[in-house]
Amino acid sequence: MSSKKKKSPKVVIGVVDTMFARFDMGAAARDELAQCPGYGSKFTVTSRTVPGFKDLAVAAKNLIEKDGAAIVVALGMPGSAPIDKQCAHEASQGLMTAQLMTSTPILEVFVHEDESDDPAILASVFENRSRSHARNAYWMLFEPEQLRARAGQGVRQGFADAGPLR
Amino acid sequence: MSSKKKKSPKVVIGVVDTMFARFDMGAAARDELAQCPGYGSKFTVTSRTVPGFKDLAVAAKNLIEKDGAAIVVALGMPGSAPIDKQCAHEASQGLMTAQLMTSTPILEVFVHEDESDDPAILASVFENRSRSHARNAYWMLFEPEQLRARAGQGVRQGFADAGPLR
Amino acid sequence: MSSKKKKSPKVVIGVVDTMFARFDMGAAARDELAQCPGYGSKFTVTSRTVPGFKDLAVAAKNLIEKDGAAIVVALGMPGSAPIDKQCAHEASQGLMTAQLMTSTPILEVFVHEDESDDPAILASVFENRSRSHARNAYWMLFEPEQLRARAGQGVRQGFADAGPLR
């Protein structure tokens, strides 16, 4: 299969992360993508690192516009102070606007520093959420039926699924 | 009638829902639309499922721009934590901007997980609100006089109507 | 006068209201406009009704872009729960953006359900505010000197004027 498709342009998945986060979210996302079918043949991954989560939006937009990304996974860690929540809001609005300007999905993967007091639990949230959304990005491009099959199922990333209402 | 109109392009109604919600809101909306006059002849329905409610806006925009939807019903369930309210705000702003960029209505159908503690009541809110707004979408395209007749009447979706002021 | 101007295209004033409101705000606005000089000759009124106040923005934009409205009066009633305040904020942002995208004024006429506990007072606020802003729309198009003469005068709509600082 790869020999036939070698000359068709590969789909690009963008990954953008930050120096500010206290976990290497981008590495987790890239590792997950590397395990998806067709990695390196039907799709490739392009990455950027920016200072903080408020710098993600324009970087994601440039991954789409200049690097041709068909979808972007944008990973960041808002801190726990009230001002951090406001900054997270601004960062999210930016990611929303970037998506609408480019008509291209950007999956926002934010882990709030105060989601757990236990560093081990927090690390697992970072790891799992980054991986789950990387997988979602792959599904959105190549296997949308995976999403459809889970519609309304209370699916979560980072913690256990809530499940459907009973 | 259908034989005459077979060659005219059918109007498309878009439906986008999420894996995150704990109820299959998209199924309820699609079922309601299937009961509207002209289903399959004068209009068809196109659907997408995205991970969460913050992913609805760009998906709705793409249903309009790429799938030709004349209106979109966007269904999601914000959770009950404070951060979920902020995310709901961002998701709503995105849906608002998507409408203005495309000059096309997107009906936001959000059921907040904390609207009721009783799962049975909450399920009925999911069901009714999804159906009511699907019906509203149909009316906006084909029977605007239905909306006009109810102007200022305190109409609600999900719970009972508030009715006009007395 | 009307015989001379009969062939010049009439100015259009748009009115958009909701099923959600508990008072027929659109009827009050239209009635006020019908009492303004030149109604039906120098200007006409075009109306739409939408489900709720978050649907006003795109409807107002379409009244401008597709129906040629030179100004729009957008009428709605936010409810009294905290989530309603957030929704009102989103609706207002949408109306703001719609104005800036079209370079056309849209007068936001919102009556919050909790402005009075007394239904009779609330009804008078609905009536007066809807009428006052309809009049403002007329002034903005045809008699801007009326606005200029009241600059800094603490003019209010719905309740009594605050008046200038003493």
Add this chain to the structure above:
Amino acid sequence: MSSKKKKSPKVVIGVVDTMFARFDMGAAARDELAQCPGYGSKFTVTSRTVPGFKDLAVAAKNLIEKDGAAIVVALGMPGSAPIDKQCAHEASQGLMTAQLMTSTPILEVFVHEDESDDPAILASVFENRSRSHARNAYWMLFEPEQLRARAGQGVRQGFADAGPLR
């Protein structure tokens, strides 16, 4: 000098104010501009009055786009209730967006009704802030070195300067 430049188009400074404010802020701004060097020869002033501060943004945008203003001073008075703060936020966002859409500065001059309980003090804030920002508008167009010289100096409008950190 004026004889040489008589035929070059004069720079336009826009002023927009409201009926809602309880002080004639536009008059103070215009009076200050009338005292700036080159008033009437190198620059002129164009004014509009709108109903309230949420109407400032589109009016400012039209002063730029239709009246050719190179900068606009937008003056308004948010009230003291919580809902007024939210409205002020929406008005500010509109002024921000209008600037970015036109790549033209709009100086927001807001005096909050609750900045002082003393009407005499509040009046002086209205007067001083309106004048200071009118002067800033002049400086931005014609004497940017005045701004540069005050960088990081804790300059305020309306109340006394905070001064640089000690």
Add this chain to the structure above:
Amino acid sequence: MSSKKKKSPKVVIGVVDTMFARFDMGAAARDELAQCPGYGSKFTVTSRTVPGFKDLAVAAKNLIEKDGAAIVVALGMPGSAPIDKQCAHEASQGLMTAQLMTSTPILEVFVHEDESDDPAILASVFENRSRSHARNAYWMLFEPEQLRARAGQGVRQGFADAGPLR
């Protein structure tokens, strides 16, 4: 090297600061940039001063569009009152939108007046954060591998780094 490149257009880094801040943040940023390799040969710095932090966004946009800046460092000091937090939010949203409209990064460098009660500590935050983000701007243009190497390392500006999660 400089002799070869003399005729190639130099990259421009923009710096915009305010009169409102109580520290000369722009001077600190410019001094840091003057110490970066290639200052004056491979890149130059262009500056503007505006009244307050809500004026930064359009000024930054103009540095990009009219002065050709490839990146902008935008420096400001929000005050400590609640209304200042709201204004900071509006200013941040403006900087976010300006980035997305120009597809060009603008590094927001805000020091909140209440980050420390001790003027000496606050001054060091102003100094360090302004310098760190000026350096980040340089890295983003010329040494992106510096950012990549620090991904997920809990890097801070102004105070000590938080470091990665343990």
